[in-house]
Amino acid sequence: MSGRQRSRRAVVTGLGVVAPHGIGVEAFWKATVDGASSLGPVTREGCDHMPLRVAGEVRGFDAEEVIEGRYLVQTDRFTHFALAAAELALADARFGRADVESPYSVGVVTAAGSGGGEFGQRELQNLWGQGSRYVGPYQSIAWFYAASTGQISIRNDFKGPCGVVAGDEAGGLDALARAALSVRQGTDTVVCGATEAPLAPYSIVCQLGYPELSRATEPDRAYRPFTDAACGFVPAEGGAVLLVEAEEAARERGAEARATVAGHAATFTGASRWEESRAGLARAIEGALAEAGCRPEEVDVVFADALGVPEADRAEALALADALGPHARRVPVTAPKTGTGRAYCAAPVLDVASAVLAMEHGLIPPTPHVSDVCHDLDLVAGRARPAEPRTALVLSRGLMGFNSALVLRRGAAPSSE
Amino acid sequence: MTDQLDYQMTIEDLSTLMKRTAGVHVDPVTLRRQAEAGFDTFGLDSLGLLGIVAELEKRYGFGLPEQAERCKTPADFLALVNGALKTGV
Numbered sequence: 001m002s003g004r005q006r007s008r009r010a011v012v013t014g015l016g017v018v019a020p021h022g023i024g025v026e027a028f029w030k031a032t033v034d035g036a037s038s039l040g041p042v043t044r045e046g047c048d049h050m051p052l053r054v055a056g057e058v059r060g061f062d063a064e065e066v067i068e069g070r071y072l073v074q075t076d077r078f079t080h081f082a083l084a085a086a087e088l089a090l091a092d093a094r095f096g097r098a099d100v101e102s103p104y105s106v107g108v109v110t111a112a113g114s115g116g117g118e119f120g121q122r123e124l125q126n127l128w129g130q131g132s133r134y135v136g137p138y139q140s141i142a143w144f145y146a147a148s149t150g151q152i153s154i155r156n157d158f159k160g161p162c163g164v165v166a167g168d169e170a171g172g173l174d175a176l177a178r179a180a181l182s183v184r185q186g187t188d189t190v191v192c193g194a195t196e197a198p199l200a201p202y203s204i205v206c207q208l209g210y211p212e213l214s215r216a217t218e219p220d221r222a223y224r225p226f227t228d229a230a231c232g233f234v235p236a237e238g239g240a241v242l243l244v245e246a247e248e249a250a251r252e253r254g255a256e257a258r259a260t261v262a263g264h265a266a267t268f269t270g271a272s273r274w275e276e277s278r279a280g281l282a283r284a285i286e287g288a289l290a291e292a293g294c295r296p297e298e299v300d301v302v303f304a305d306a307l308g309v310p311e312a313d314r315a316e317a318l319a320l321a322d323a324l325g326p327h328a329r330r331v332p333v334t335a336p337k338t339g340t341g342r343a344y345c346a347a348p349v350l351d352v353a354s355a356v357l358a359m360e361h362g363l364i365p366p367t368p369h370v371s372d373v374c375h376d377l378d379l380v381a382g383r384a385r386p387a388e389p390r391t392a393l394v395l396s397r398g399l400m401g402f403n404s405a406l407v408l409r410r411g412a413a414p415s416s417e
Numbered sequence: 418m419t420d421q422l423d424y425q426m427t428i429e430d431l432s433t434l435m436k437r438t439a440g441v442h443v444d445p446v447t448l449r450r451q452a453e454a455g456f457d458t459f460g461l462d463s464l465g466l467l468g469i470v471a472e473l474e475k476r477y478g479f480g481l482p483e484q485a486e487r488c489k490t491p492a493d494f495l496a497l498v499n500g501a502l503k504t505g506v
Contacts (some may be wrong), residue, residue, distance in 0.1 A: 069440030070460050133475050136438070137467040 002013045010180035010190075011257035011412055013250050014093025015242035015353045016085040018195065020056035022090055028350075029357045033384045037339040040217040040233055047200040051208065051215060055199055055224040056341025068155075074138035075151055076116025077237070081195035082148035083155060085241035089191065090156075093243040099253050100158075100191075107132045107160030107187045108153045109178045110241075111171035111194040111345040113398070116143035119204030124202075152191055152241075159188045165345075168398025170266060172239075172348040173406045175253035177264035179244045188249040195239030196343035196402030207235060211272065211398055212309050219398055223338050225306035226313050226373045233308040236337075239253040239346025247412050250263075257412035259356045262391075263292030263405075270401040274312035277397055280321045281305075284405040285323035285393065292391075292407040293414075296324040299331050299407075300389035301364050303351040304379075305397045306335030316395070317375035326378065332364050334380040339368035352406065355392035359410040362388055424477070424502040426495055428452070431469070437464030450482050452492040466494070473498060 020038035021031035031038065042048070042055045045320050063072055063332075071083060086108075095102040099213060100106055104230040120143030126134040141147055153162050161182045165171040172194040179192035198207065207213055216222035224233040265287025269280035289296065305316055320328040336354050337347050358364050364385045371414035373379045390410045397403045432445040441461045451458070456466060463486070470486045481501050486492035 069436070069442060070465070071440070073438070073440035074464065133471060137464040137471065140464070 002144060008184050009247040009412065010183040010244050010261040011247045011250055012242050012261065012356055013245050013257065014253045015356060016060060016087065016092060016096060016360045017350065018061060018081045018085045018088070019178065019238040019240070019350055020058055025059060025092060025353070025357070027174040028340060028353070031337050032339070032354055032365045033361070033363055034134065035339065035368045035383065036217065037368045038144065038339055039222060042199060044199045047199060047204055050201065050204050050268050052204050052235070053217040054130065054214065054219050054234050056234060056343065057199060058238040058345055061407070067272045071151060071155060071224055075147060076113065076119035076142045077197035077363040078112060078195050079142070079148045079151050080168045081197060081238055082110060082241065083151060085193060085195055085239060086152045086156070086191050089241045089243045093095035093255055095189070095243055095255070097125050101188060103157050103159040105160055105188040106158040107162055107179070107182050107190040108149045108158050109163045109165065109182070109190055109192040110149045110152070111165040111167060111175040111399070112147050112196060113168060113344040114196045114198035114203055115145040115148060115170065115366060117141050117198060121200060121202035127387055128160030132311040138322040141197070148195060158191065160190070167266070168400045168402035169342070169344050169347055170396040170398045170402035170404035171405040172345040173264065173396050174266055176242065176244065176261055176349070176352060176406060180261040180264070183244060183246045187288060190244045191241060192244055193239060193241035193349045195241070196346045197237045197345045198205050198235055198344060201235050212307060212312070212399060214308065222367050223308050223341065224369050225308040225335055225338065226317070226379055227370055228270060228372070228374050230308045230310050230313055234341040234382055236341025236343040236347070237286050238343050238347040242349070242352065259359060259411065260409040261406070262409045262413065263288040263290065263407035265291065266402065266404040269403060272399060274309060274315050277312065277403055278315035279318060280318035280403040281397060281405070282322035284403045285319065285395070288405040288407045292409070294407055296327045298349065299324060299327065299393045300387065301358060301392050302331055302333040303355050303394040304333050304335045305395045306337060312397070313375065320377070329337065329376055330378060332380050332385060333377045334364055335367045335370070336365045338370055348394055348404070352408065355408050359389050359392060359408070362386060364389065426473070426498050426502065428491065428495065431491055431495060432470045434472055435459070435461060435465070438468040441462050443464060448491055455489050456491070477502065
């Protein structure tokens, strides 16, 4: 990133959250900072006989209340979440019609790993149960992982650079990096993020093959990364959408730059090769810090990937030590996702939302269900910790081997000090 | 859905189908008054019309002409479907 490009810094001006902890930033942050847990039994229709017992479900989400009929019939639950979260992000940023200089000045980038499993299953059941005439035409678009970007673009008439990142769970961070790149290349505003709805029978069957999936039956014991009791991760649905703007565009319309997307890097080390993810994640951290012009000691909080698989947790702790040096033992590390579950691509985007809120509120949220950490990390457990974080490092790894790191600075921070 | 004995599709039928298969709600009075307006003005896209054609083919048990899914207005669509129903059964 050159100095010239830095003059178009990408800043976060709005957060839209639809998560197991609640709908909207206020409910989400309250539960996150309280260290609450939204993990519970899987209650989605048709899932009760599955050997997956615990998940993070979004409750109380009435799609019909917030989305017009013509979008509802042609979209899956994961896109309903995306449309709702995008709306919340725009409202949170007070970004209205009048702020759209031209439809081409607003882009959309999302990431998705699970796609429209519920919609797709219904239509495939119609196909094999009744015949091809019973498959609706929207099957062609609804289950596609790109659906959310398209529908957000269509519904809001946003015609700027649009994209979809297929990068595993880490793709959530890559989507934000793609948005920041668009901003640096001249787009004023990008709606970006990820939402997932993987708690439908077909989607769950797909996940049952993951050795990393927690089969625990008790919500408070199902997802405990960095402990001796780690037994895998709990999946979740929901996600977050952010409004990322060019700093100058935000300033012109009087919007507050709440955080700066300062650096990002990604690597790939192969599916379920957790030991090798150490080097890949360390490299991603180093790359993200370099782009941000950030020394390791400047990192005030780490939002960990926290997979909950002993080998992967060890690799992450070692990657932090490799990339941050002695600072890795001092910097507060947190994984609030143990209270919501991992919503695949959306998990790191929710962490980014938490990181922005943590910097604003001066509070590092805790890691629910976790105590007795067995790694050389200062993991924030129990209660939220008062602090003045100005730089946050968010980490994500995917089950298929993608590693990403994102550096956020509080407010409209310059990229290097 | 009941079979229609006279095999003629009405503006009310179209309104109902638009709502049920494409989630687009336009009441029959408005639809009749604006029968010459493009489907896109009501927010019905090409996949939406395709869904309506598929629904009608299921109901009547035979295929409609290919042009059906390319009709631009409610009036064109009803004329084509009702023409096909007269000759096609």
